Every structure is written in structure tokens, then in C-alpha cells.
Amino acid sequence: MPHLTYTGPDPAAVGIVPLPEGWPALDHDEADEQLAAEKVASGKYRFTRPPAAKHDEQPARRARRVRDEE
Structure with a gap:
């Protein structure tokens, strides 16, 4: 869960x-990743802890291929 400052x-x-947008004027965890991104884009927050990266097998496959080629 992202944490916003x-x-x-x-x-x-x-x-x-609330702020005019209805958001709290304080640091908090934001369960909705899309809303967290909107809050950061507004300039009123920054990520203290960004959302977790989505699992993607492609980087692991590329890393294996590079290792195998060496």
C-alpha cells in the first residue's frame, strides 16, 4: 500500500x-493506487512508499537470457 506525505x-x-478535493491534509496510507497517483500528480503529496511493482516475468526472462549468453 502506498504511503503519501x-x-x-x-x-x-x-x-x-478536508482539502477542497475532499482529501486529508496529512500523511497517510492510500489503499487505492490510482487515487494515490492522482494525489501525487496534484502536487499536494509525494510518495514516501510508492506502490509495489506489479509482478512481471519479462525482466526475469531477460536477465536469464543475458546470463545464458555470457
């Missing part, structure tokens, strides 16, 4: 909940 306006100025 709030980087927007000072929470003392805007309040903790």
Missing part, C-alpha cells in the same frame, strides 16, 4: 480535513 499548503491554514 502531504506537501501542500500548511494544515494550520487549510485545516486537516
